[in-house]
Amino acid sequence: MQSINPLSGSIDKSIVRIASTPGLGLTNHRSSPNRLTVKCVDSTKAGRTRHEWQSCCAVLASKVASQQQDSKKIDGGITGVATVNGHQTLDLVPINGAVAKSPFALPKPLSISDFSAVPLHGSQLRVAYQGVPGAYSEAAAGKAYPNCEPIPCDQFEVAFQAVEIWIADRAVLPVENSLGGSIHRNYDLLLRHRLHIVGEVQLPVHHCLLALPGVRMEHITRIISHPQALSQCENTLTKMGLNASREAVDDTAGAAEYIATNNLRNTAAIASARAAELYGLQTLAKGIQDDSSNVTRFVILSREPIIPRMDRPFKTSIVFAQEKGTNILFKVLSSFAFRNINLTKIESRPHRNLPIRVEDGGAKQFEYLFYVDFEASMAEERAQNALAEVEEFTSFLRVLGSYPMDMTPWRPDMEE
Numbered sequence: 001m002q003s004i005n006p007l008s009g010s011i012d013k014s015i016v017r018i019a020s021t022p023g024l025g026l027t028n029h030r031s032s033p034n035r036l037t038v039k040c041v042d043s044t045k046a047g048r049t050r051h052e053w054q055s056c057c058a059v060l061a062s063k064v065a066s067q068q069q070d071s072k073k074i075d076g077g078i079t080g081v082a083t084v085n086g087h088q089t090l091d092l093v094p095i096n097g098a099v100a101k102s103p104f105a106l107p108k109p110l111s112i113s114d115f116s117a118v119p120l121h122g123s124q125l126r127v128a129y130q131g132v133p134g135a136y137s138e139a140a141a142g143k144a145y146p147n148c149e150p151i152p153c154d155q156f157e158v159a160f161q162a163v164e165i166w167i168a169d170r171a172v173l174p175v176e177n178s179l180g181g182s183i184h185r186n187y188d189l190l191l192r193h194r195l196h197i198v199g200e201v202q203l204p205v206h207h208c209l210l211a212l213p214g215v216r217m218e219h220i221t222r223i224i225s226h227p228q229a230l231s232q233c234e235n236t237l238t239k240m241g242l243n244a245s246r247e248a249v250d251d252t253a254g255a256a257e258y259i260a261t262n263n264l265r266n267t268a269a270i271a272s273a274r275a276a277e278l279y280g281l282q283t284l285a286k287g288i289q290d291d292s293s294n295v296t297r298f299v300i301l302s303r304e305p306i307i308p309r310m311d312r313p314f315k316t317s318i319v320f321a322q323e324k325g326t327n328i329l330f331k332v333l334s335s336f337a338f339r340n341i342n343l344t345k346i347e348s349r350p351h352r353n354l355p356i357r358v359e360d361g362g363a364k365q366f367e368y369l370f371y372v373d374f375e376a377s378m379a380e381e382r383a384q385n386a387l388a389e390v391e392e393f394t395s396f397l398r399v400l401g402s403y404p405m406d407m408t409p410w411r412p413d414m415e416e
């Protein structure tokens, strides 16, 4: 029987498709040209191999360095070191035509077109999250690492890559919400990237309806937010009787910023109280999530796994594809049940390498990847034995991470 390395957890039998690496790049903030952000660009323009990617980074880094010189001249010698929440951010200079529209001195999200330079940073842990300042993900990063330097990214994929290329040390990304369910994109990305889950954060999420100062509820014809936030408030919004269309945007705080920047008097955003403060919006309604105990679970990702321990409650996350056969899923799950290991989550996603299997009679079966979280540490013999057994029924198995459970006592009034 093949042994399982509790650190790498790697007992892959099949090759999982790795998505082509899209391009990344560093850019400046719209309103604050000295600040770094990372965002996504057309992947076809980016190098696809590691080598191409590193060359691309080096070229952009030298551009950034020369632009930093120019920026210092413009600033009259001021170094242009920016801060978010009092923390130093990655500071870069404007790239041509930077729009100085937004009045908010906050970093614009990282984007693939922006990744270029080894960031200037001190000893603070740099934590990538998706969204802009004021997003719940930023709060989750702060809960995980209270003194960290949060790094906003415009897409989940960018946050993964920020860690992979050392622009960030960790990424904190949402995987599920108690009302809205799973964030499938991140499940898919966990498999495409080789980062390890080293922790989890459960964040109570209290949504507010925000609008420009002076705007009244009856002026609102459009509500914008992250799709998860829209879904978490669906019933409450219906009960409020607002005659407003709903539109999905990249993140909650980004919705607030958009309203403020564009002076939209007919639009409201679902976002956090902190987003209201940051973007100068008023709160039309508070606590509009459909359930007061609304919680989003985030995973913390790192380049290296942590050493699993047994002196505190641990959770382990795995992903597998089942071998052809009958009752395979039942057998896999029984491996945990027989050892009294509690499962906390099971999620299935299309097996994109092999989406359909045609049976002998011609019937087409959909193929899935199963993600399972269970309450045990990979340091425990029962977990190792369970996985050794699971391996017998699976064509592919990967341990995504074994990490301490978030045991923070929960209070409904605990806002992000």
Ligand SMILES: O=C(O)C(=O)C[C@]1(C(=O)O)C=C[C@@H](O)C=C1
Pocket: 130, 131, 134, 135, 136, 137, 138, 174, 177, 183, 205, 226, 228, 229, 250, 251, 252, 253, 296
């Ligand atoms: O838009 C944000 O503020 C986020 O941090 C994203 C996100 C999510 O993806 O689920 C995080 C927490 C809430 O559940 C709503 C949105």
